[in-house]
Amino acid sequence: MERRSLLRAAVLGGTSAALGGTLWRGAAYAAPAQPGTGPYGPLGSPDANGIRLPSGFTSRVIARSGQRVGTTSYTWHNAPDGGACYADGTGWIYVSNSEINPSGGASAVRFSSTGAITGAYRILSSTRQNCAGGKTPWNTWLSCEEVDRGYVYETDPWGAKAAVRRDAMGRFKHEAAAADPVRQVVYLTEDVTDGCFYRFRPTTWGDLSSGTLEVLVAGSGTSGPVTWARVPDPSGATATRSQVSGAKRFNGGEGCYYANDTCWFTTKGDNRVWQYNAAAQTIELAYDDSLVTSGTAPLTGVDNVTGTASGDLFVAEDGGNMEICVITPADVVAPFLRIDGQSGSEITGPAFSPDGTRLYFSSQRGTSGSSSGGITYEVKGPFRA
Template identity: 60%
Template sequence: MRLDRRHFLRLSALGGGALALGPGFWRDAYAAPAQPGPGPYGAMSGTADANGVRLPAGFASRIVARSGNKVASTGYTWHPAPDGGACFATGEGGWVYVSNSEMSSGGASALRFEGGGAVVGAYRILSSTRTNCAGGPTPWGTWLSCEEYSGGRVWECNPLSASQGTVRPALGTFAHEAVAVDPVDRRLYLTEDSTSGRFYRFTPSAWPSLGTGTLAVAKVTGDPLTGATVSWVTVSASQPASQQSNASQSTVFNGGEGCWYDSGCVYFTTKGDNRVWAYTPATSRLELIYDDNLYPSSPLTGVDNVTVSRSGDLYVAEDGGNLELCIITPDRVVASFLRLVGHSASEITGPAFSPDGKRLYFSSQRGTTGASGGGITFEVTGPFR
């Protein structure tokens, strides 16, 4: 069951009954998908700063790590091809930013910051894995690092200390991209980066242990512009859902990418059709909240990693396009927030806010060189609402 693009392009549907979602994000019921408009921070600067970043007035950037270089005075060499990331509080007023490495050697590293923002540590939290793309944080303070290849699995890591990580095979064997944890419904949601990908749900046997549980994939009924519902088809964790005997019973999502939970909703992106989705577990409702083909003038293309700010704004990173990090506001406006200049052969990865919401981290996976060894990890500060 493949979601046919033409169903989403019926302009007559745009004025119809779109779904009311979680209170933390879509506050307006019966609204159309996000369309271009002015962002809450105004236009980006006309020229890039010294770090090659165009930002709105009042914001500033700094580089906190470069692939192949020592991190600050730590002596630790930052990994190549930085990808998905998240922040964790240390309990000492500081925080840690975790970043995957999308290389054949895989793994993940962490940057430790003290309360004033200085980098005071860097270390490896996962080794001996492969093609670690995105992942997601858990409410109990661990990082779930996802392997992106057909035999890929999920590894649970302690972000606060150097560690090997623990494989979680019950979360499936497929080309994992990202994972989001719903602490209310006590389930995990996972995306698959494949043209025949599915949207997965994992229900632990004993929350919050991820050792055993039930894996299922979404079956969508109805049109996500006018009212779609999701039911779940149980699958084996041993191989991709597309290769299983009941594959025809589930819905194909073309190239699943970022996935993030916030205030009762699970947001995820699909790069094959440049869409952003919202699933509400409490109602089993699915809504298409952005499709770049609906508004040709939209700044957001090449949708990839996502995160949500404290104000409920959804930040979507671009893999392609003009290398922007775009924002979709709760009143359904999509606008550019920042742009990297001179990074045309790269992609923006790993957007994540510090625990206090005042600092935004992200990486240019291949930097200005276009090579995996040229990755750059940034921090942006400013008047985030």
């Protein structure tokens, strides 16, 4: 049975026995995704941009660090990282963080209905090492500082409103965020080797100025039921991950993505993709490179993650062989694209245009291996609806 079908069945069954502690042995959970033939076929030869793509897909460069974006007067930031897309009338906006310290922040590129670049501008300044983040249902961008006692900043993708620091969401080495509109919480990852997985419950949904920060509490295994406990002091005077006994540890939290009662998040220290079933309050592994049963693991250096309406997950590599891999609802993992000649970089910020036909992402350090060499791309093609 496919993992998502299994979880759906468990929720519909509603039996308390399904949440028993014995499930930490993983007996009732599906095996993590395994290598196979991807839905888009094999990768072709490198194109003019050095990107290997399946048949039917094309790439273009959107922006380069230190250079003007298109015909605009705006200079693109260094070390582009986490990103998201927003509908903008008949066009859309792509937002991108800057992972430099100091003076990180975030920028945006505006596109017309045809995909032409019509503007670029700064939406956040004077912050530190803005790594990933997340999109809210009310169309703001949560930009996360990946530094000790870092903050989350809520920003306006249109650049019309000043960014607001959201202290109640906790001070720790933030990585990514994903909003769950059903339970009205925001999930948060922490990028340290003994980090935690958090959720923030706003006092009022849509207003992140106040609320409760909670940490996931679970057993020592890789699958089973979980609970949540309040973090007593979100200010981080004592590290948030050290305040709650029994908080589950995750080895280097990275990307985070929510859809259909599930939050997927990645941990780079052990090359795992986790999935938290919010309806059943259980976790399990969606992918683990050490559990690949045949051949070479196609996905290593797991990092940012996004998804499509088809249920496909797209996971970017930090290192590895510079691929974005797809994990299908049938639990098959396969390369979707590969960037050649940029082994000193990492892939960041994958996000789909609102119509699902274009994928945006960056090579954070490009061909130079330096933060000033970042390149932001667009891939267009027949993505599964």
